[in-house]
Amino acid sequence: MRFAFTDDQLGFRDSLRDMLANECPPGALRACWTNDTGRVPGLWRKLGDLGLLGISASEEQGGLGLAEVDMVLPLEEAGRAALPEPLVEHAAVAIPIVEAFAPAVLRERWVPRAVTGEVTLTIALDDAPFVLGADSADLVLVWSGGALRAVERSELTLARCRSVDGARRLFSIVSGMGGGESICDGERAIEAARDALDRGALAAAAQLLGLGAAVLDLTVGYVKVREQFGKPIGSFQAIKHHLANALTALEMARPLVYRAAASMAARDASRSIHVSIAKARASTAAQQVARIALQCHGAIGYSTEYDLHLWMKRIWALAAAWGDPARHRARIAAAVLEGEGQVYP
Amino acid sequence: MDLEFTETERAFRAECRAWLGAHVPKTPLPSGDTREGFARHLEWEHELFDAGWAVVSWPRKYGGREATLFEWLIFEEEYYRAQAPNRVTQNGIFLLAPVLFEYGNDEQRDRILEPMARGDHTWAQAWSEPNAGSDLAGLRSEAIRVEGGWRLRGQKTWCTRGAFCDSVYGLFRTNPKVPRHRGLTYFMVRLDAEGVRVRGVERLDGDEGFAEVFFDDVFVPDTDVIGKVDKGWDIAMATTNSERGLTLRSPGRFMATATRLIELWRSRRHAADPALRDAVVEAWIDAEAYRWYTYGTVTRMVEGHAMGADSSLNKIFWSEMDVRMHETALALLGPTRELEAGGLDAEGAWLKGFQFALAGPIYAGTNEIQRNVVAERLLKLPKG
Incomplete structure (x- = not known):
């Protein structure tokens, strides 16, 4: 038992944190609310150069060939920066699904270019019904008629759905999902859909940890300088206790996400349950942190001129995406409570 | 990251499970917080000591078996899984002994530790x-x-x-x-x-x-x-971290409570308020969170880092989790939950456990004080 990351994993996290602080500052994020793509110009290819887009792709296809446990900290950093790119859909879900389930011809056509960022992949599922970044993507994986299909964006008719988070450009697919090519069908497709949900939920949970940490940092910084009654409001117990609760919620959610990542990497038989635990708890923890952050900021946090809402709305969105807490609690209940088996072996 | 226990650790778990399975009293002892029950619990402590299970992590010369921290966690998991008696020696072996190991002298350790572990000196x-x-x-x-x-x-x-x-x-x-x-x-x-x-x-x-x-x-x-x-x-503060943190309330305790809660839910699922299903799921998630948080803490300790103010965060979490778990159990028991014995919870164990759990946010430093510690030491907020 060694429940900790390696120095290499921590080093990659730190370098990505620095890179995103420079390349995706709050101003760039804010611009994504109103630009044409919801994406930061030029950033996608830089993420490709860094290896992040192909982190889980095989080395034969030009990727780094790393596992979920190597991806969880980079995804947390993407959350910390509230990165407005379809990183989860592309790097954490679509690429591994294409590699694991698609015929070789599809794999070879798309994965090498996805790894560099030349093309963008995204995905629609029953558990992820709104397609993030579909208008700027090249290939959309869709569940249609009992099969998982790979459909080029140009074949699809899309309708924009407005997310509470203006940097998340969501679409529903109006028509065309039966086109393109089949990735897999039957039992394989059901397995692929489950795997995609596990991968997407884990990646969203990791981002929620980073988002929660970012809003907590922002709030701690604010209450140290905001003065009322002649003192920093952070010296008042009412504020301290709120923020202690926020830190406790976040720190106790964190190991569940890391454990789920290790479970996924090891293809543990219970990995879907571990992912559901992680996503349910990361969602509720991040939402609790956001609620506390807003309260401790007071009216300034309620203004869209201040940055807090950019992070808070991403938290709301990701808590709902890739299975909301109720969906994941139901998955846990079905597996653990409804059975007769032992809870712990 | 390696989530598997080693072969040695798995063998240790099997040894714990076998011994506890053969020796834990089949009927629960009377409460260790009564004079009669205390005496009965001390007999159990003697039995534990004689078999080498009283203080597994201590040096052999004081009656331990020099178990690693992970082995100690495994022992605790198995101890609570077996529903073995509460440790009436705990305020000696878990709270005073660490002080003696760190700040006492050899004469004190030689005189005090072994009788403490055996339950002869309480x-x-x-x-x-x-x-x-x-x-x-x-x-x-x-x-x-x-x-x-x-x-x-x-x-x-x-x-x-x-x-x-x-x-x-x-x-x-x-x-x-x-x-x-x-x-x-x-x-x-x-x-x-x-x-x-x-x-x-x-x-x-x-x-x-x-x-x-x-x-x-x-x-x-x-x-x-x-x-x-x-x-x-300084001595007292240096060792309160072990009380709030790892040793006083290891994850095995809450894994066992969550397991019993799930068993209770299974027996009541058709009669219970459907909303309680989510409360039971949340209780199990809490137990998992604390378990993995602790494995992370122990990994850091094994690699030479001390537990600091994060023990306060730890204490807030386990004490409030324990209350929530017992509240959920009582809700599953319905109107019979007011009965001390004879209701759906035949021996009133959940009711007694609930009343004990309510002490958690108060003892070992109230949770209000712990929240101040978390805010001032971990988040570096200014002192009031």
């Missing part, structure tokens, strides 16, 4: 006073220097199992002239010494689990002072 903590609870450094009980030792005067309260133990340990003021944290010394005191009076106090659940202890010029020899005179506060 210890209660004497920290709080009527006017010093959360503000512990305001304590007033004093120790006056005399030939060969000290004379203690004052009053301690809320001493767990103090009515049944034979000794206490606690802080007394040895120097009233220096700032209040500076003039305190860590003493061990026999309760049969002349001038000591003990009065049992009934707890919320009706057991005589508490005691008040009055000290009227009680002589304590120099050999029963731990560490340096006037340095008691």
